[in-house]
Amino acid sequence: MKIIRLLPVLIFCVLVTFFWYGLALDPQKIPTPKIGQLLPNFDLPMLLGGSSQRFTPDLLRNHRSVLVVWASWCDACREEQAFLLTLAQQKGIKLYGINYKDDPAKAQQWLVDWGNPYQAIGLDSKGKMALDLGVYGTPETYLLDRQGKILHRYAGSLTAEVWRREFLTLLM
Amino acid sequence: MENVMSRVFLTLCALLLCTVVWASARYPFDHPAQQAQFQALLHDLRCPVCQNQDLADSHAELAADLRGEVYRMVLAHQSDQEIIQHLTERYGDFIVFKPPVKLLTSVLWLGPALLLLIGLGIFAMTCIRRVHHD
Amino acid sequence: MMAELGVYALVWALLFSLLLVLVPVWGIYTKNATWMNAATTYVTGQLIFIGLAYGCLCGCFLQNDFTVVYVLANSSLHLPWFYKLCAVWGGHEGSMLLWVLILAFWTSAVAWASPHLDRDIRVRVLVVLGALSAGFIVFILMTSNPFVRQFVLTQTEGRDLNPLLQDIGFLFHPPMLYMGYVGFAVAFAFAIAVLWLGRLETKWAKSLRPWTMAAWCCLTLGITLGSWWAYRELGWGGWWFWDPVENASFMPWLVGTALIHALILVEKRNQFVAWTLLLAITGFSLSLVGTFLVRSGVLTSVHAFAVDPLRGLYILMFLGVVIGGSLLLFAWRAQTVVQHRLPDWVSRESAMLLNNIFLVVMMLTVLLGTVYPLVIDGLGLGKLSVGAPYFNQVFTALSTPLLLLMAFGLHVNWQRDSFLGVLRKLGWVFGLGLLCPLLCLVSVHYPLYPMTCLGAVLATWVMFSTLEKVRQRLLLSKTAKKINGAFLGMVIAHFGFSVTALGIIISNSYGIEDDLKMTPGEHTLFAGYDIQFLQEASIRGPNYHGTRSSFLITQGQHQATIYPEKRIYDVGKMPMTESAIDVNPVRDIYIAMGEPLDATAWSIRLYYKPFVRWIWAGGLMMFIGGCFGLSDRRFYRKEAA
Secondary structure (H helix, E strand, C coil): CHHHHHHHHHHHHHHHHHHHHCCCCCCCCCCCCCCCCCCCCCEEECCCCCCCCCHHEEEHHCEEEEEEEECCCCCHHHHHHHHHHHHHCCCCCEEEEEEEECCHHHHHHHHHHCCCCCCEEEEEEEHHHHHHCCCCCCEEEEEECCCEEEEEEEEECCCCHHHHHHHHHHHH | HHHHHHHHHHHHHHHHHHHEEECCCCCCCCCHHHHHHHHHHHEEECCCCCCCCCCCCCCCHHHEEEHHHHHHHHHHCCCHHHHHHHHHHHHHHHHHHCCCCHHHHHHHHHHHHHHHHHHHHHHHHHHHHHHHHH | CCCHHHHHHHHHHHHHHHHHHHHHHHHHHHCCCHHHHHHHHHHHHHHHHHHHHHHHHHHHCCCCCCCCCHHHHCCCCCHHHHHEEEEEHCCCCHHHHHHHHHHHHHHHHHHHHCCCCCHHHHEEEEHHHHHHHHHHHHHHHHHCCCCEEEECCCCCCCCCCCCHCHHHHHHHHHHHHHHHHHHHHHHHHHHHHHHHCCCCCCHHHHHHHHHHHHHHHHHHHHHHHHHHHHHHCCCCCCCCCHHHHHHHHHHHHHHHHHHHHHHHHHHHHHHHHHHHHHHHHHHHHHHHHHHHHHCCCCCCCCCCCCCCHHHHHHHHHHHHHHHHHHHHHHHHHHHCCCCCCCCCCCHHHHHHHHHHHHHHHHHHHHHHHHHHHHHHHCCCCCCCCCCCCHHHHHHHHHHHHHHHHHHHCCCCCCCCCCHHHHHHHHHHHHHHHHHHHHHHHHHHCCCCCHHHHHHHHHHHHHHHHHHHHHHHHHHCCCCCCCCCHHHHHHHHHHHHHHHHHHHHHHHHCEEEEEEEEEECEEEEEEECCEEEEEEEEEEEECEEEEEEEEEEEEEECCCEECEEEEECCCCCCCCECCCEEEEEEEEEEEEEEEEEECCCCEEEEEEEEEEEHHHHHHHHHHHHHHHHHHHCCHCCCCCCC
């Protein structure tokens, strides 16, 4: 009889344990199911440069790349610019950008104002490519390996702390 | 004579109807079955931005884009299964409000039935004891 | 000045709460009557100072004192005065102060308005309530002080109250809800007191019932108001979203309903005492869990206040001590009272036991669905969503047998009855209850979906069953029981439940929605009505600007014009839709403006919602039934020795 009486306390203890873990989690962050998969196929016009070149997954192959989804209307994108510019200086890493749902003129002006860390930038004005990638906000950063496989995705402004904690280990 | 009159009458009716302007659906469909499928799907999908709303109600831009995707796929006669799979490949299980029935969610789906059975079992045992008491 | 006064008042209130705990406990253990009776004085002191603190916060709002951070964040110069008073509970800190105020109110009510309660029990109840107060006031002073000041921004107009909250529903919904939530603390305190005292005899059950019913009434009204307000205000025609915080208010309601029935069993038949104590503890525990969920950021919710992990940790520790401690006390002290008269298979007792089982299973199901995403995430197994489709499906499955049980259970006799006997009594109920809804549905040309028909028939059975109960009571001779408050309350409350059930079934099965692009002048044919977008005009309000449109709804002779609006609030720049509804007892036509699509066209949402008002009408009936039950003088008469 006594054991049944302890059941409510035991259930409660299990619940409290999960609540305690829960305090350290962020329920709003969505993990991407695309980890370990290749980048989806896309063919976008370039934001800068001539109209002869297209922004395709081939550009990002054969070296480690970081793909950043950004827009000129996005305030949080400005916050990570300083860090991205220093990241672009590092050897072994090439940065690429996807300009998401933006006006090309405004995007180009934004790069002039805030700096351009990208080797090349694709123009995704309708957001179709971003949808294929599973983008749900800006900025988002993807780490890709030499074959174009997605190693990691971070949603939010990139900082040195986040880079160290989440990306560096994957680059080893 | 009557033929002409009826033709004039019909033309007048047509003209009159044209003066009443009809609104158009945001997402037009040919078959009501497709319309029903579209609406049901929108209520089952979660907006990744305004996470407390479904795709039907959310005003977020991403929700509008996703609605467009679902619309395109319903028009292409894709099944609920295919559409949901298309979206979960990109956004994970998070985007579906109804948890998929797999091993991970077995506790969730079987739980209520199990709890009810246990409850009814307790009920039966309590009433049986009375018979023995007598 | 007022802010400082508020903080001092809170500290004094804490002092009185601590005295309320320590002095009577000392009195209990030294068997000193004077010290035990001092409890009432401390309760009064506590109420006065918490009231003073709350009054100071209201004063800060009315005076537009933006040096108080909380006022800055939740009010603005142009906010109308009644919304300023509501804004006091618009954020986390102020709502916690309201919580503590309402707890002090319930504590005072127990101290002053329970003359027939055994002194030993009353003292212990007050001590437990005092301990809860002390815990919450410490929480407020340490992590959520509403009187924190800032002297940086001096020329500001304030950040304004969230526009979604600037509505009349906000005036009533939170205070009513808190009255219910916090009111269950009284039942909790009673259970602890009884276990503490060690005497599990049953007089306490009769004393506890009015307190539980009062809290239940408030919670019922609070939830009903919240649902009605969400429907009017949020612009998507929904009235319940299975949001974690909604679930957090629904679970105590389910347990409270079970508790009321269990208390009747304890009082009348001396049965299931330990179970009833467990229910009383669980009810308030769920209120505390709800508080944790809203304020810790552990779950995504539309109701969530600003997230602070420190607050979450404190509440969790408080939860652990209070709930863990009380459940341990229960495990240790709840002895089985030997039950000489166990229920027969078919009896009122067994029907009530089944009722409890169903309600508790429903509560556990809601709990399971609400915390499942957290559990899966915590185990590192990914993120999934458990939303309305899951809850709706499971709940429909569980409520169907519950409705059937209700229809029968109302007429089963105490002790022992026969199934056939009940069937014979209710012959016409089942027969007519089967025909009426089906005929009604056919007459309005609605399709007869099987699940809908089943639900409608069951709900109608409950309705007719309650009416039959009244008819039978009226037929009894004058010397037998007459219609008193308790009987009337029971009948109205159960009738109200069936009205709500019918409203849910019909509006979910036959509701229609449409998303259109409309320009002024255009018509559309919707649910048999001709709806025309007449015109749009710019508007300006005290703290917003926007567009007001007018729509003409025509069907045969009936014509109505309604005015949905799209507002942009000046301070927050948030766009908000004020939907317009054409109301009629059997259906709502709901129109909401979406975004402007181009220079003249708007995205317009139309909803046809049959019987949706019945949902809240039923909720109101349940509240009224509870009030009638409370008015029964049996609770307030001195017991014959």
